[in-house]
Amino acid sequence: MDKLSYEKETLYVHKGYSSKNHQGSLSVPLYQTSTFAFETAEQGARRFAGEEEGGIYSRLGNPTVHVLEERMAAMEHGEGALAFGSGMAAVSTILVHLTKTGDHILCTRGIYGCTFGLLNILEEKYNITHDLADLTTEEKIEAAIKPNTVCIYIETPINPTMEIVDIAQITRIAIKHGIQVVVDNTFSSPYLQNPLELGADFVLHSATKYINGHGDVIAGILVGKNREDINKIRSTVQKDYGGIISPFDAWLLIRGLKTLHVRMDRHSNNAADIFTFLKSNPKVENIYYPFDEGNPQYEVAKKQMKTGGGLISFTVTGGINNAQKLMNELRLIKIAVSLGDAETLIQHPSTMTHSVVPEKERVEMGITDGLLRLSVGLENSLDLIEDLQQALSKI
Known part of the structure; x- marks a missing residue:
């Protein structure tokens, strides 16, 4: 099953394994x-020298892991992939690979709380500086690039504000300056968005989320457009x-990848239904969803995403008190961080996933x-809407 002409849904099931x-x-x-x-001492020597393929030690490679890596590389249209013990292991690995003391990392203005923490560690300990910037226009991107910028690190949609970044625009400017582009594609999955196709150098995932899809694994994936970079x-x-x-x-x-396309279609359809409900509810002040036609970045989202995905963020009247009360009144939807599970999850970013951010x-x-983030699951959307409706009626 090595033909790249197969449709992506077929690759999810078969790629990398015979x-x-x-x-x-x-x-x-x-x-x-x-x-x-090893069969002989000489074989062991050849494998360590890179002269013969085969198993050595599972930190250096494992046949089961290799199937996952090859499948993920195909799904993201890259030449190679690496699997990690967590999404943050993937983030830290690529940033360590790309930077040295004195370098600068340019990031989207919204970023996952633990990535924010890692960037501060790199700055405090190793003088690798960073800036969080508005990267929505060519002028703003150019203004944010410094002489020592070596990496532009993007989330799109941004966690948890759902802001969209134009990947093609970023990469076009980055190429002009000789800067590498890394895209965290966790919110979209390879089924909805492929950053390497839009010019990025690396794409990563917290595979804990949609790649796994069942809430029982912590993992990360890094895919590169260049096989030599990944091998290095x-x-x-x-x-x-050792991550x-x-x-x-x-x-x-x-196992999770085999149903990714089926799950993502259901996540996306359910989210679209819930978006329509929330948009008409008077107790919802603001709603953030990539395929909202009123979103100023709607056309960019449509250009680079297959659907709006399974995540919605919104604020309710009454600020933090009503946001927490709404969560406490829910009966079906679970209060939990993470996303991409079969179950619908809701969390409060300012006191949970992003509480580390000042x-x-x-x-x-x-x-x-007052901001809440909703990861829409695989349940019947009518049941989810009913749960949200009864909770909203009590605030």
């Missing part, structure tokens, strides 16, 4: 081993920092105390 090489097993085997035996990262930062994924977690992600920066990102 049962002929694994005693006919239809399911990808789980190679739950830490190390691999594999043999240096990933190997020596690898376990074979069992990789096996669970492979208030001044949170406000600049657009994260107010």
Whole structure:
């Protein structure tokens, strides 16, 4: 199944695996081993020298993990991929790979709380500076680039404000300046958006979310458009920092990928239904959803995303008190961080996922105390709307 002409839904199920090489097993085997035996001392030497393919040690590579990596590379239209023990392991690995002391990272003005924390660590300990900037126009992007900028790090849609960044515009400017572009594609998944196709150099995922889809794995994925870059990262930062994924977690992600397209269609359809309901509710002050026709970035979202996705953020009247009261009144929807699960989840970014971000920066990102983020699950949308309606009626 190595033909790149196959449609993406077929690749999600088959890419990177042949049962002929694994005693006919239809399911990808789980190679739950830490190390691999060599037939001879000379074979071990050849493998360590890179002269022969084959297992050495699971921190350096594992057959189950390799299937996941090859499948993810195909899904994101890249030449190579790496799997990690968490999304943050993927984020930290690519930033360490791309930077050195004295360099500058330019980021979208909204960013995941732990990525924000990592950037502060890099600045405080290693003098790798960063700026969070409005990157919505060519003029603003050019103005934010510094002589020592080596990386532009993008979230789109941005977590949790759902702001859209024009990936093609960013990459066009970055190429002119010789800057690498990294896109966190967690909110969209490869089914809805492919940043490498739009010019990015690397795309990453918290695979905990839509890639897995079942709320039972912590994992990360990094895909590169250049195989040599990925191989270099594999043999240096990933190997020596050690943020690898376990074979069992990789096996669970492979299982999750088989239904990604089916799940994403349902997530997106449910979210569209809930958006329509929330938009007409008088207790909802603001709503943030990529495919809102009133969104000034709607045309950009349509250009680079297949659908609006499964996430909606909104504010309610009454600020933080009513936001928390609404969450507490919900009966079906669960109060939990994360996203992309079968269950619908709601969380309060300013006191949960982004609580590490100081208030001044949170406000600049657009994260107010009344903002709620809803990850729409796979339930019947009528049940979800009924739950939201009864909770909203009590605030």
